[in-house]
Amino acid sequence: xxxxxxxxxxxxxxxxxxxxxxxxxxxxxxxxxxxxxxxxxxxxxxxxxxxxxxxxxxxxxxxxxxxxxxxxxxxxxxxxxxxxxxxxxxxxxxxxxxxxxxxxxxxxxxxxxxxxxxxxxxxxxxxxxxxxxxxxxxxxxxxxxxxxxxxxxxxxxxxxxxxxxxxxxxxxxxxxxxxxxxxxxxxxxxxxxxxxxxxxxxxxxxxxxxxxxxxxxxxxxxxxxxxxxxxxxxxxxxxxxxxxxxxxxxxxxxxxxxxxxxxxxxxxxxxxxxxxxxxxxxxxxxxxxxxxxxxxxxxxxxxxxxxxxxxxxxxxxxxxxxxxxxxxxxxxxxxxxxxxxxxxxxxxxxxxxxxxxxxxxxxxxxxxxxxxxxxxxxxxxxxxxxxxxxxxxxxxxxxxxxxxxxxxxxxxxxxxxxxxxxxxxxxxxxxxxxxxxxxxxxxxxxxxxxxxxxxxxxxxxxxxxxxxxxxxxxxxxxxxxxxxxxxxxxxxxxxxxxxxxxxxxxxxxxxxxxxxxxxxxxxxxxxxxxxxxxxxxxxxxxxxxxxxxxxxxxxxxxxxxxxxxxxxxxxxxxxxxxxxxxxxxxxxxxxxxxxxxxxxxxxxxxxxxxxxxxxxxxxxxxxxxxxxxxxxxxxxxxxxxxxxxxxxxxxxxxxxxxxxxxxxxxxxxxxxxxxxxxxxxxxxxxxxxxxxxxxxxxxxxxxxxxxxxxxxxxxxxxxxxxxxxxxxxxxxxxxxxxxxxxxxxxxxxxxxxxxxxxxxxxxxxxxxxxxxxxxxxxxxxxxxxxxxxxxxxxxxxxxxxxxxxxxxxxxxxxxxxxxxxxxxxxxxxxxxxxxxxxxxxxxxxxxxxxxxxxxxxxxxxxxxxxxxxxxxxxxxxxxxxxxxxxxxx
Numbered sequence: 001x002x003x004x005x006x007x008x009x010x011x012x013x014x015x016x017x018x019x020x021x022x023x024x025x026x027x028x029x030x031x032x033x034x035x036x037x038x039x040x041x042x043x044x045x046x047x048x049x050x051x052x053x054x055x056x057x058x059x060x061x062x063x064x065x066x067x068x069x070x071x072x073x074x075x076x077x078x079x080x081x082x083x084x085x086x087x088x089x090x091x092x093x094x095x096x097x098x099x100x101x102x103x104x105x106x107x108x109x110x111x112x113x114x115x116x117x118x119x120x121x122x123x124x125x126x127x128x129x130x131x132x133x134x135x136x137x138x139x140x141x142x143x144x145x146x147x148x149x150x151x152x153x154x155x156x157x158x159x160x161x162x163x164x165x166x167x168x169x170x171x172x173x174x175x176x177x178x179x180x181x182x183x184x185x186x187x188x189x190x191x192x193x194x195x196x197x198x199x200x201x202x203x204x205x206x207x208x209x210x211x212x213x214x215x216x217x218x219x220x221x222x223x224x225x226x227x228x229x230x231x232x233x234x235x236x237x238x239x240x241x242x243x244x245x246x247x248x249x250x251x252x253x254x255x256x257x258x259x260x261x262x263x264x265x266x267x268x269x270x271x272x273x274x275x276x277x278x279x280x281x282x283x284x285x286x287x288x289x290x291x292x293x294x295x296x297x298x299x300x301x302x303x304x305x306x307x308x309x310x311x312x313x314x315x316x317x318x319x320x321x322x323x324x325x326x327x328x329x330x331x332x333x334x335x336x337x338x339x340x341x342x343x344x345x346x347x348x349x350x351x352x353x354x355x356x357x358x359x360x361x362x363x364x365x366x367x368x369x370x371x372x373x374x375x376x377x378x379x380x381x382x383x384x385x386x387x388x389x390x391x392x393x394x395x396x397x398x399x400x401x402x403x404x405x406x407x408x409x410x411x412x413x414x415x416x417x418x419x420x421x422x423x424x425x426x427x428x429x430x431x432x433x434x435x436x437x438x439x440x441x442x443x444x445x446x447x448x449x450x451x452x453x454x455x456x457x458x459x460x461x462x463x464x465x466x467x468x469x470x471x472x473x474x475x476x477x478x479x480x481x482x483x484x485x486x487x488x489x490x491x492x493x494x495x496x497x498x499x500x501x502x503x504x505x506x507x508x509x510x511x512x513x514x515x516x517x518x519x520x521x522x523x524x525x526x527x528x529x530x531x532x533x534x535x536x537x538x539x540x541x542x543x544x545x546x547x548x549x550x551x552x553x554x555x556x557x558x559x560x561x562x563x564x565x566x567x568x569x570x571x572x573x574x575x576x577x578x579x580x581x582x583x584x585x586x587x588x589x590x591x592x593x594x595x596x597x598x599x600x601x602x603x604x605x606x607x608x609x610x611x612x613x614x615x616x617x618x619x620x621x622x623x624x625x626x627x628x629x630x631x632x633x634x635x636x637x638x639x640x641x642x643x644x645x646x647x648x649x650x651x652x653x654x655x656x657x658x659x660x661x662x663x664x665x666x667x668x669x670x671x672x673x674x675x676x677x678x679x680x681x682x683x684x685x686x687x688x689x690x691x692x693x694x695x696x697x698x699x700x701x702x703x704x705x706x707x708x709x710x711x712x713x714x715x716x717x718x719x720x721x722x723x724x725x726x727x728x729x730x731x732x733x734x735x736x737x738x739x740x741x742x743x744x745x746x747x748x749x750x751x752x753x754x755x756x757x758x759x760x761x762x763x764x765x766x767x768x769x770x771x772x773x774x775x776x777x778x779x780x781x782x783x784x785x786x787x788x789x790x791x792x793x794x795x796x797x798x799x800x801x802x803x804x805x806x807x808x809x810x811x812x813x814x815x816x817x818x819x820x821x822x823x824x825x826x827x828x829x830x831x832x833x834x835x836x837x838x839x840x841x842x843x844x845x846x847x848x849x850x851x852x853x854x855x856x857x858x859x860x861x862x863x864x865x866x867x868x869x870x871x872x873x874x875x876x877x878x879x880x881x882x883x884x885x886x887x888x889x
Contacts (some may be wrong), residue, residue, distance in 0.1 A: 001131040001418055002312075002352065003152045004255035005029055007230055007395035007405050008417065010037040017042075044084030051081045053193045054424040055446040059468035059477065060088065061160075062443070063123055063427045065436035071118045072096050073436075075160050075426075080443075082127055082424040083193035087158050100157045103293040103311050103346065106339035109184070111162050118431040119164040120439070122173035126195070128157045129420040130296065130309045135257045135350070137298050137307035155309060157296045160426070170442035170483070173428045181423075185238070185380065185387030188423060195421035197387035200379045200413030201233065203394055203404050206368060222401030224373035231369065233376055234391040236290065236316045236357070245361050245386045247378065248288055248316060249369050250354035253393050256281060257310065260291075260351045266335045270351055272328040281353070283323040283330050288357035291315045291332070293340060294348040310350040312419055313389045315340065318357055373401070379413050390416040441476040444484060461494040463523070466501035475509055482515045493517040493551065500526035507538050511546040512748055518549075522556030522595075531562035539564045542584035542615065547748040550589035558597040559583075561611065577739065578609035580648075585614070586749050590622035600632040600681075602646045610739050611648035617656055617745060620689070621669035625651055625676055632680040647736035650678045653687040654740035664745065669693040676700045683707035683784070684772065686737050691763040698768040707784030708772035708812065710734070711765070712791055712825075734784075765789065765805040774814035782842070786812035791825040804830040813839040819849035820866065826850075831857040840866035847889060857882075864888035 009030040019035040021027070060078015067074065073095040079088040093099070096113050104110040134140040134149035141149050163180055167173040178188045186195045205221035232254040237246040248254070259273035270291070276282050283289060294308030320333045330351065339345045358367050361378070363386055368375040374396065380386055392414070395405040404410055425442035445462050462481050464474065478496060486492035498521065511518065531539055539562050546552055561580040568575055582598045585591050598613035613630045616623060630650035651673060656664040668689035674696065678684035684702040687695075691712065702708050767787065774783035789805065805826060814820040820840045823831060831850065838847040847866035850859060857871050859882040868889040870882040883889050 001129075001152075001154075001393075002232060002234075002254045002257070002391070003131045003133065005033060005230060005253055005393075006228070008033070008393060009405070010034040011406060011408075012041055047081060047084035047086070048192060051084070051446060052444065053191060054080070054082045055444040056080050057446055057448050058465075059443075059445065059473055061125060061426055062441075062473065062476070063429060063438065064471075066094060066096075071114045071431060071434075073123065073160070073162070073429075080125065080424060082125065083422040085127055085156055085422055087125075087127060087156055093160075095160055095162065098159060099299070100296040101159045102297065102308065103295050103339070104159075105345050106293075106337055109161065111164075116434075118434075120166065120168065120428065120430045121162045122165045122167070122177050122428055123160060123162045123426045124177060124442075125424045125426055126159050126161055127422040127424075128159075128312075129418065130155050130157050130312065132298070132307075132309050133255075133257060135259055136309050139300075139306055155296070155298075157309065165428070168428060168430070168439045170425055170428055170440050173440075174425050174442070177425070182382075182384055183240075185385045185390070186421070187382070187384070193422045193424055195423050197390040197416050197419075198381045198384040199235065199386050199390040199416055200381060201392045201409065201416065202377050202379070202413040203409040204366060204375050204377060205402065206373050206375055222373055223396040223398065223404075224371065224401070225396065226398055228395070228397050230393055230395045231372070231374070232391060232393045233369075234313075235378070235386050235388055236313060237359075238386050238388045239360075240385070242360075243363065243385055245363070245378070245388075246316060246357060246359045247361055247367055247376075248290065248354045249356050249358075249376075250288070254352060254354050256353040257292075258351045258353075260330075260349050262336070262341055262349060267332045268336060268341070269329050269331045270349070272323075272330070272351065275325065275328055276323070279325075282325060283319055283353055285319055285322050288316060288318050288354040289330065289332075290352040290354060291317070291336060291340065292350040292352060293346045294350075305347075308348045310352075312391075314350075314352075316354075316357055372396070374404075377413070387416075389419055391418050392416050438472070438476065440483070441480045443480055445477050445480060459495055460497035460521075460523075463497045463499060465499045466503055469498075469503045471506055474503060474505070475507070478509065478511075478515065478518070478520070482518055486517075493519060495519040495521055497521050497523045498527045498557070500524050502528045502530055504530050504532045505539075505543060506532050508542055509544045510748060511544065511549045511552055513548045513550075515546075515552065516549045517551045519553040519555070520557070521553070522558075524556075527556055528558045528560060530560045536562070537564060537567060539581070540567060540579055541746045542581035544583045545746050545748065546583065546585040546588050546591060547746055548587050549591075552585075552588065552590070553592040553594070554583065554596060555592075555594045556596065558599065559613070560599050561601070561613075563601060563603060563609070574744075576608055578603050578607050580609065580611035581615050582613045583615070584746060585616045585620060585623070586745055587618040588616070588620060588623075590624075591616075591620070592624040592626075593628055594624070594626045595628065597629040597631070598650070600630075600648050602632065602648070608645040609647070610736055610743075611646075612652045612736070612740070613649070614651045615740070615743075616651075616653045616668075617666055618664055618749070619667045619669075620653060620671070621667075621693070623653075623668070623671045624674075626672070626674045627676065629677045630679065630681060630684070631677075645735070647682040647739065648680075649683045649686050649736045650676070650681055651685045651687075652683075652736060652740055653689045654737060654743070655688050656741060656743065656745055665690060667692070668695065670695075672696040672698075674699050678702040678705055681705045682736055682777075683710060683734075685709045685711075686734075686740075687711045688737060688741065691765070694764040694766070696766045696768075697770060698766065700770045700772075702770070702772040702774075702786075704773060704775045705784075706774060706777050707734070707788075708774055708786035708814075709767065709770070710737075710785065710788045712789060763803045765803070767805075767807045767810060769809040771811040772813070774816075774820070776815060782816040783814040784816065785818070785820065785822060786814050786838075787821040787823075789823045789826070791823075791827055791829055803828065805832070807831075807833045808835050810836045810838075812836065813841065815841040815845070817842055817845050819846040819869070821847070822849045824849075824851040826857075829856075831859075833857075833859045834861045837863045838865070842866070860885040862886040862889075 007030045058078045060080050062076035064074045066072030075093045077089045132153045165173045165176045207221045230253040233249045236248045260270040262268040292310040292314040295311040296309040297305045298307035366375045366377045428439040430437045559582045564579040600611040632648045655666045666689035668691045670693035772786040774786045776783050840847050847864040849869040
């Protein structure tokens with residue numbers, strides 16, 4: 001840093017933890033600065049340990065399209081930690097008008113906003129530590145001292161850059177950007193997010209100017225000056241073609257900086273805002289100077305700009321005429337670039353006075369600093385170019401002419417003192433059809449410690465607020481966390497906790513394979529997932545679409561299902577159907593939905609509609625739905641199922657048999673539906689699937705639904721193939737099924753191989769301790785069936801698949817001229833029906849019907865209201881039927 005310091009004594013390798021001031025000793029600026037450096041270094045290391053290399057606690061620095069037409073970008077407000085450095089934006093910032101990049105136009109590192117046909121881009125944040133003196137910030141001077149300045153300041157300058165890349169993912173884009181940094185002579189350290197120049201400098205002493213006389217005493221090189229000095233060396237220019245560079249050097253750490261104004265001449269004359277401290281420091285002929293532009297605004301709390309930080313590099317020149325003390329003017333030997341003289345681009349110019357300038361240096365060449373007895377040698381590691389702006393300072397003392405401080409500069413090439421830089425990827429973006437598109441969000445969100453410790457007892461990977469989730473914020477955070485490095489399998493499970501509030505979606509949340517082992521949890525009461533506005537086709541597949549993922553958990557969320565209008569571009573069926581879907585899993589394993597609520601509305605005008613809370617298709621292994629409520633709120637406030645032709649189902653598992661497309665058979669393995677409440681629906685549970693494993697339906701309550709639980713309706717597919725109209729005559733669960741089997745699959749689903757036909761698969765079914773009350777829909781006299789289990793059709797084999805079914809402890813009621821509970825086609829299945837209460841309130845209706853052909857059946861201990869049909873027993877009358885073992889019937 002080009003500040004007026006005597007030396008730099010801080011060396012992190014010594015692991016000092018503090019500076020101890022001793023009585024009666026001289027106070028040195030180097031010691032105070034070392035204490036500041038120790039404290040700052042420990043803070044950065046601690047924050048990297050806690051936060052990680054980079055992260056945002058509030059969704060800061062989100063990217064979006066600029067406010068006007070074109071390809072500008074808006075960087076959202078918020079906070080970002082980069083390598084332990086905390087930066088923030090209080091308000092949105094436009095890429096083209098960054099307050100910390102006033103010298104953008106004319107800076108080769110700045111990419112102008114494309115005028116047309118933009119390419120895919122990697123957008124990233126760069127931080128650079130700038131020193132700021134009273135010359136740049138006049139508020140640092142105290143008038144009481146007569147204009148004398150005091151301590152300088154350090155400021156982090158933050159700049160958003162964009163780079164054209166071919167990659168569409170953050171990791172690949174970062175690799176491309178790392179190569180671009182290497183072309184600038186910078187090495188990226190992902191563990192600390194540091195950008196470190198690969199340039200190195202070693203200090204040497206000049207030897208004797210003439211050949212030594214063997215009769216004279218040996219002469220040793222060393223510092224020739226009479227003053228204690230701090231010499232600064234800086235790379236001011238690099239030729240990208242030849243790889244040569246220019247080198248500035250100066251006394252007093254090159255700390256003499258002046259505000260200047262330029263006239264209109266070419267070359268211009270610069271007028272200093274104040275006179276140098278003495279005649280010795282007057283710029284003279286042959287002395288090197290550097291003209292610098294204002295780089296970053298220094299703004300007060302009230303928003304007023306009171307100064308500008310000077311750029312670390314600029315236009316270098318050697319004066320051909322001396323400073324004029326009468327006019328405080330310096331004449332430059334060459335014109336300045338136009339951007340330097342444009343007050344809109346450069347509100348302030350600065351002049352830094354150096355001592356000498358060497359040009360066209362090849363890396364590894366020794367460069368003599370005239371009159372010092374010292375020479376320096378700049379090399380580069382890894383074959384990279386020299387980095388423009390790399391700087392070193394070292395102290396020399398007449399009392400020890402053969403030494404420098406720090407001494408390591410004499411022993412081996414050392415990295416530069418500055419600039420200290422950090423970088424953080426923000427996003428990969430594209431512009432299809434000239435519209436902004438976020439390909440991948442590269443930011444890493446994290447939860448503040450207080451949220452982790454008090455709200456979720458340390459279980460949350462990330463805590464999200466409704467403010468952070470605005471627009472596509474929730475999907476971006478979910479994607480970012482899911483794509484972050486983590487352990488394989490369930491050991492890498494991540495939990496995203498939603499704080500109470502209303503989360504409004506513009507598009508459905510989409511979970512794919514990369515979102516596996518993910519838990520989306522509502523923390524506390526009042527976490528509501530809603531859709532923005534009405535009339536949007538975006539939610540035709542549901543509010544959450546899960547395709548090809550495993551171990552996904554959704555809990556503690558209330559879903560307010562939107563009414564998606566008919567799809568005018570869809571099939572003949574969907575052109576007239578209003579849809580309302582909560583979660584849409586397809587080809588998923590171990591999906592768990594718990595402690596949620598699905599709230600349905602029905603259209604006002606009784607337009608045909610389909611509402612489903614959990615609408616599963618394809619392979620669905622390990623589906624668990626527990627402690628969840630499914631409620632249909634009719635606009636007429638009548639308690640009961642919706643009127644025809646509006647069908648609403650809590651959980652629906654369906655094959656897909658759309659004509660002209662491959663048939664996708666639903667396959668259900670190890671399902672558990674437990675302790676759920678279904679209120680006022682057309683049907684509680686409908687499953688059209690080839691079953692395997694264990695299906696458990698226990699402890700559920702269905703109040704005032706038209707149908708209860710319907711399982712294994714594979715033969716309904718043939719009827720669905722030919723149906724073209726939505727349900728009209730009655731709003732039952734069967735109607736919902738007939739629509740569901742024609743419902744298109746999500747865009748994320750692809751059929752890569754032919755789907756084999758359904759087979760008989762051994763399975764276990766347990767229906768226990770459920771209470772199901774079936775009632776008629778409006779304008780109808782009869783309810784639907786409380787329990788309907790249709791086993792697989794018998795296969796053309798002598799050995800049918802084995803399996804078992806247990807129906808126990810249920811309370812089933814309905815009003816219909818048919819059985820309330822039916823078990824049919826239970827071929828090769830051991831059936832046990834015991835301890836149930838089955839009531840048919842219809843005078844001629846049946847209570848229970850069991851088809852036990854080719855099945856081992858036991859029907860005992862049931863209380864029946866209504867006649868019953870049981871399979872026969874190979875016993876003499878009256879034990880040739882199961883009726884004596886039950887009450888009623």
